[in-house]
Amino acid sequence: MTTPDPTDLTDLAALAARVARLEEAELARNLLHAYAEVLDDPTPEAVAALFTDDGVLSVPAGDFAGRDAVTAFYRDRLGPGASEKRHFIMNVRTRPQAPGLVEVASYFVFTARESTTSALGWGTYLDLVEITAGVPRFRHKTITPHLATDLTTGWPAPPRL
Template sequence: MTSQSEIAALLRRVRRLEETEAARNHLHRYAEALDDPVPEAVAALFTEDGALHTRLGGRPGRTMAGREAIAAFYRERGAADPAEKRHFIVSPRTTWVEPGVVEIASYFLFTARADDASVIGWGTYRDRLRVDGDTALFTDKIIDLHVGTDLAQGWARS
């Protein structure tokens, strides 16, 4: 016969698995939203008070707090670089922090195609998500861009 504590432990494990999977699926929604960027749609992937932090090679960059500021950031980036892009998220490592909170560390790759250049880049994401049932939203997202280069320039050590 199964004890109440065994049932409680099983329910906790199932919740952990369901919440980490909901959070991991949210990463796919984010990459998909960036491929056809509508700034408000990207910002809607964050909680109302969510924060987006950008870094370049580990150095602090900018922080945008709240959906309005996040949408403005993506609007600005889209205007500055209208190239067609594709985003890929790889090797996500999930950590279930507590009920309703999941952290994910992952790598990202992107390709871009403009009229006169092809670009490739990569970096890391550090995400904290709030999960409620099947719904996950970013509370914090750190984007650390390691490399973004035109294919003609390449990735030389110099």
């Protein structure tokens, strides 16, 4: 038996596999939207529910493995005194890795406001999304912040030599 040619649109098995990959990529992309939406009105449990039971969150402070550790991370960051934020995700690229597994890379921007200041920041996400029974969840989420600043300080360019 020959391997199906994924570019042959007359091969029904190849076409079905291609459609399945596209559907999984779209589910993975939509998970990023759900993540941004949950972060805009967050509870640690709601954010952690977007991860698999053994999911890993990687941030500059370290790795947080398992849903309980992810919940604790967000409980620490989203507790009393946390600013009100809005999250925006853009330049999303998906790459199927295997059936039920999609890598998603994207950029994020956030705005924040507190009683006396406003802030913004940006960075990148690199996610490995597992899709089980049509439900996407983060197996591994890497957050790489590039900048976080208040609007008074801004982000001036370094002096030119």
